[in-house]
Amino acid sequence: MTATAPMPASLKKPQVVKEDAMWLQKELINRNYHELATAREAGRKVSATFVPGNLNELLMCFDFARSLPETNALQNGLRKKSGRLIMDAERDGQSEDVCTYVKADLGMMMGGEIGPTGEVLPRPDILLLSYTGCFTFMKWFELIRHKYGCETVMLHVPYQGDGKIAPNMRDYVVKQLKDTVIPTLERISGVKFDIDRLRQYMRESQKAEDDLVAVLQSAKNRPSPIDGYFGAVYYIGPIFTAFRGMPEATQYYRVLRQEIEQRVREGKGPVTPDGDMGEEKYRLVVEGPPNWTSFRDFWKMFYDEGAVVVSSTYAKVGGLYDFGFRHDADRPLESLAEYCLGCYTNLNLPSRIDMICRYIDEYQADGLLINSIKSCNSFSAGQLLILREVERRTGKPAAFIETDLVDPRYFSAANVKNRLESYFQMVNQKRAAAAAGSVPPTLAAAAAALPPEGAEFAPRGGPSAGSVPPTLAAAAAALPPEGAEFAPRGGPSARTR
Amino acid sequence: MSDTRSAAAIVERCQALYDDLDFNAVRQWKASAPGRKAIGYMPIYVPRELVHAAGMLPVGILGGGDQLEVIQGDAYYQSYICRIPRSTIELGLTGRLDCLDGMLFPSICDVIRNLSGMWQILFKDKYVRYFDVPQNYEDAIGGTFYTHELEVLRDDLGRLRGAPVTDDELNASIGVYNENRAAVRALYAYRSEKPWQAPTSEVYLVLRAGMVLPPEEHTALVREYIAAADSTPRPKRDNARIVMTGSFCEQPPLGLIKSIEMAGCYIVDDDLLLVTRWLQADVPADGDPLVELSRAFLHHSAATAARYDQKREDKGVFLLKQVKTRGAEGVIFAAPSFCDPALLERPMLQDVMAKHKVPYTAFKYAENTGQMAPIREQAGTFADSIKLWSAA
Numbered sequence: 001m002t003a004t005a006p007m008p009a010s011l012k013k014p015q016v017v018k019e020d021a022m023w024l025q026k027e028l029i030n031r032n033y034h035e036l037a038t039a040r041e042a043g044r045k046v047s048a049t050f051v052p053g054n055l056n057e058l059l060m061c062f063d064f065a066r067s068l069p070e071t072n073a074l075q076n077g078l079r080k081k082s083g084r085l086i087m088d089a090e091r092d093g094q095s096e097d098v099c100t101y102v103k104a105d106l107g108m109m110m111g112g113e114i115g116p117t118g119e120v121l122p123r124p125d126i127l128l129l130s131y132t133g134c135f136t137f138m139k140w141f142e143l144i145r146h147k148y149g150c151e152t153v154m155l156h157v158p159y160q161g162d163g164k165i166a167p168n169m170r171d172y173v174v175k176q177l178k179d180t181v182i183p184t185l186e187r188i189s190g191v192k193f194d195i196d197r198l199r200q201y202m203r204e205s206q207k208a209e210d211d212l213v214a215v216l217q218s219a220k221n222r223p224s225p226i227d228g229y230f231g232a233v234y235y236i237g238p239i240f241t242a243f244r245g246m247p248e249a250t251q252y253y254r255v256l257r258q259e260i261e262q263r264v265r266e267g268k269g270p271v272t273p274d275g276d277m278g279e280e281k282y283r284l285v286v287e288g289p290p291n292w293t294s295f296r297d298f299w300k301m302f303y304d305e306g307a308v309v310v311s312s313t314y315a316k317v318g319g320l321y322d323f324g325f326r327h328d329a330d331r332p333l334e335s336l337a338e339y340c341l342g343c344y345t346n347l348n349l350p351s352r353i354d355m356i357c358r359y360i361d362e363y364q365a366d367g368l369l370i371n372s373i374k375s376c377n378s379f380s381a382g383q384l385l386i387l388r389e390v391e392r393r394t395g396k397p398a399a400f401i402e403t404d405l406v407d408p409r410y411f412s413a414a415n416v417k418n419r420l421e422s423y424f425q426m427v428n429q430k431r432a433a434a435a436a437g438s439v440p441p442t443l444a445a446a447a448a449a450l451p452p453e454g455a456e457f458a459p460r461g462g463p464s465a466g467s468v469p470p471t472l473a474a475a476a477a478a479l480p481p482e483g484a485e486f487a488p489r490g491g492p493s494a495r496t497r
Numbered sequence: 498m499s500d501t502r503s504a505a506a507i508v509e510r511c512q513a514l515y516d517d518l519d520f521n522a523v524r525q526w527k528a529s530a531p532g533r534k535a536i537g538y539m540p541i542y543v544p545r546e547l548v549h550a551a552g553m554l555p556v557g558i559l560g561g562g563d564q565l566e567v568i569q570g571d572a573y574y575q576s577y578i579c580r581i582p583r584s585t586i587e588l589g590l591t592g593r594l595d596c597l598d599g600m601l602f603p604s605i606c607d608v609i610r611n612l613s614g615m616w617q618i619l620f621k622d623k624y625v626r627y628f629d630v631p632q633n634y635e636d637a638i639g640g641t642f643y644t645h646e647l648e649v650l651r652d653d654l655g656r657l658r659g660a661p662v663t664d665d666e667l668n669a670s671i672g673v674y675n676e677n678r679a680a681v682r683a684l685y686a687y688r689s690e691k692p693w694q695a696p697t698s699e700v701y702l703v704l705r706a707g708m709v710l711p712p713e714e715h716t717a718l719v720r721e722y723i724a725a726a727d728s729t730p731r732p733k734r735d736n737a738r739i740v741m742t743g744s745f746c747e748q749p750p751l752g753l754i755k756s757i758e759m760a761g762c763y764i765v766d767d768d769l770l771l772v773t774r775w776l777q778a779d780v781p782a783d784g785d786p787l788v789e790l791s792r793a794f795l796h797h798s799a800a801t802a803a804r805y806d807q808k809r810e811d812k813g814v815f816l817l818k819q820v821k822t823r824g825a826e827g828v829i830f831a832a833p834s835f836c837d838p839a840l841l842e843r844p845m846l847q848d849v850m851a852k853h854k855v856p857y858t859a860f861k862y863a864e865n866t867g868q869m870a871p872i873r874e875q876a877g878t879f880a881d882s883i884k885l886w887s888a889a
Contacts, residue, residue, distance in 0.1 A: 092844070093843075093844040093847065094841075094844060095840040095841075095843070095861075097577070097834060097835045097836075097837075097840055097861075098837055098840050098841050099837065099841075102841065129805075131632060131805075134607065135605075135606045135607045135610070135803075135837060135838065136607070136837055136841065138632070138805055139802070139837070139838065139841035139842060140841075142805070142806060142812065142841075142842075142845065143841065143844070143845060145809050146809055146812055146845045146848065149809065154632055154633060154805055154807070156631060156632035156633050156639070156805075158629045158642070159604070159610055159627060159629055161602075161610075161613055161614075161626065161627025161628075161629065162626075162627070168642060168645040168646070169642075171641075171642075172631070172633075172638065172639075172641070172642035175637070175638045175641070175642075176633055176638055179635070179637070179638055180633065180635075180638065348611075348613070348614040348617070348627070349611055349613075349614025349615055349617070349618065350614055350617055350618060352614075353618075372575055374575075374577045377578065377606065377607040377608050377611075377837060378607040378611075380575060380577075380578065381574070381578055381582065381607055381608040381611040381612070382573075382611040382612070382614060382615050383575075384572065384573050384574065384575070385573055385615050385618060385619070389618060402575060
């Protein structure tokens with residue numbers, strides 16, 4: 001990192017090794033929390049919105065302090081605070097079945113809105129419901145509105161059911177921006193909309209986007225200088241949240257890119273919490289969000305084995321920049337609409353499969369790992385078919401593990417580790433077979449293979465993915481984890497009032 | 498009249514349709530004239546008028562119920578995802594849905610949304626459409642978007658049958674469905690008035706028959722059932738009048754509905770098979786049909802968890818209206834396990850009910866729930882408590 005972005009000494013903790021850019025990212029995030037905490041005394045209005053379809057440039061036009069509830073939840077997960085918050089929300093009537101991001105956020109609000117950094121966060125003045133790629137978003141903000149009376153403005157983003165953005169879809173989003181969203185933001189903030197201001201922010205965004213893509217695509221090198229999943233969540237932090245469009249973000253990505261390009265020149269692999277990663281043995285593509293409550297332990301299971309994630313779909317949840325999208329200041333509202341419409345979880349399943357296959361090819365990956373998240377139907381429903389299709393099309397082995405976003409009850413380290421180790425063995429076998437000139441069926445192939453007619457399956461209620469144990473596709477880190485209580489499937493739950 | 502059927506005979510016919518997981522009624526309808534096509538649709542709502550106007554049979558697909566052994570379908574889903582997609586996949590992979598020429602997947606939740614993509618991959622020879630609906634209710638914004646979506650569907654169906662679907666055909670179909678909606682409204686009004694004469698276990702089957710029968714035939718069936726049910730007095734019990742809500746997608750097993758009734762509850766309103774009552778008013782059948790269908794959707798739809806409430810004050814208004822207009826004494830929240838829309842909506846609705854002093858109870862189910870004793874006990878306790886409270 002250059003002298004333009006010195007790290008605060010107080011943030012440097014010797015026991016954890018991070019790239020300078022990671023420290024800077026943390027500083028930016030913490031600074032945003034401080035801005036939120038002091039927004040009232042600074043006379044600023046506060047907005048909340050979601051990461052996919054996050055219209056940060058637009059919100060900045062109205063001088064809002066900007067909160068992102070998913071980020072709050074994951075930050076609380078990283079800091080081991082989310083488990084209690086989730087249980088508080090469940091005691092308040094939320095079902096054990098539903099999204100734990102929502103429950104962690106509601107639990108935080110119930111507990112006095114003490115944010116991840118310990119500062120009290122203000123109640124939002126406006127909830128910008130960018131309804132993009134996740135049905136739960138709608139209920140999430142309805143719940144907050146119902147409990148706290150915050151005003152909500154809906155931006156409905158149609159789904160790419162046919163795998164493309166039709167003009168009607170874009171026009172619909174633009175109309176909502178013009179006729180509903182912008183007038184509401186003007187009224188709440190008291191600031192008149194200035195499209196040239198928006199254009200300026202979008203120009204700034206584009207610079208950062210160019211540099212982010214260069215960073216993410218650096219993983220095509222061998223060894224990869226970055227981890228495109230665990231490391232990438234640091235890299236995407238500023239651009240997916242409250243900083244895209246700000247000069248600070250532009251600077252962050254410029255410096256990050258320089259840092260990564262230097263690592264490429266030096267032939268270095270990724271920086272991990274334990275220092276530089278050793279020999280790169282496995283190159284993986286990962287589908288699905290990470291687990292946050294055991295994030296470092298989870299990552300360690302990879303780098304201890306020499307596994308680097310060269311690309312991940314999660315790092316595209318806030319925008320598909322690597323496939324060419326850039327915010328376009330010459331057509332600002334249309335560009336914002338296309339940004340929302342193009343987020344990863346707004347893609348249909350065939351498009352998601354195409355994207356993963358392309359990553360496996362372009363990044364020369366050994367295979368696909370799916371981290372299936374209990375909380376997230378948007379990601380998870382259909383992932384077993386994704387696994388099967390990717391294996392069929394690429395011939396590369398795939399594996400399936402199950403965790404959760406921020407509910408520590410659903411992270412079973414032993415199960416995840418076992419499955420990963422088995423998966424790496426499988427990759428080795430496949431390599432050995434390929435080297436020997438024959439390609440016997442891999443465990444992963446068997447795992448992914450869906451049953452022939454009449455085949456016997458594990459009964460429901462057993463390990464999920466419950467198809468073909470003892471394979472990897474099945475039951476990787478099977479839920480429920482040790483000690484967790486579940487209502488039995490097929491039976492009524494006990495919840496009654 | 499000698500050909501007048503009893504209510505029991507009508508219900509028996511409906512039960513047979515309900516039990517038939519091979520959709521023989523659809524197959525017979527298709528076989529009775531050359532070139533006929535059938536289009537499946539999932540909950541909650543699709544404009545069936547368009548399918549009908551194309552000369553095709555709209556077929557409601559509601560999972561496999563409690564009689565289907567799900568074998569292959571489980572291989573596609575993790576344990577924490579609801580049951581309806583896995584049993585629907587099972588129906589498809591076992592050839593039971595071969596009679597369908599296409600499938601519509603309405604915008605209801607992420608699971609059904611993603612199922613549309615799975616269908617595209619698994620059944621490449623079928624027409625598949627994710628049918629999006631607006632969450633903005635302004636005619637000039639959401640209406641414009643929705644009218645275009647309708648236009649696309651209309652064009653697709655026209656291509657499928659080999660001739661465009663005309664406005665006249667559409668208006669005629671709107672008329673047909675207006676009649677069907679009127680019959681269903683009459684059925685619900687009758688059940689509310691005399692729930693002992695038309696128990697929900699029967700009403701549900703009569704309604705469910707409309708998922709596989711042509712609408713004209715179903716309308717006649719509903720009317721026939723009301724008349725037949727009213728012709729033979731049945732004993733009136735001192736049951737609690739309740740509204741059942743949360744069951745708008747994955748269906749509860751019939752045994753669950755019976756258990757609630759046996760436990761001392763009259764179900765006087767519900768959100769089962771909501772497609773039959775989604776549009777709450779007649780759609781004008783003499784205008785621009787797509788514009789009229791759009792207006793009806795925007796301004797006269799039922800409320801449900803999959804639909805955005807624009808204002809905080811809107812939350813629970815529809816359910817409260819059901820309670821008040823039907824004279825209900827309580828609400829049973831019955832939602833499928835892992836149903837995000839219903840389960841996230843529930844605390845808000847419960848709060849509204851509590852503020853209006855409407856008692857409620859809640860449980861979860863799956864379409865193949867087999868153990869009814871806990872539900873019977875819970876519903877019975879709830880009914881008893883209502884009676885105690887109302888007597889106090």
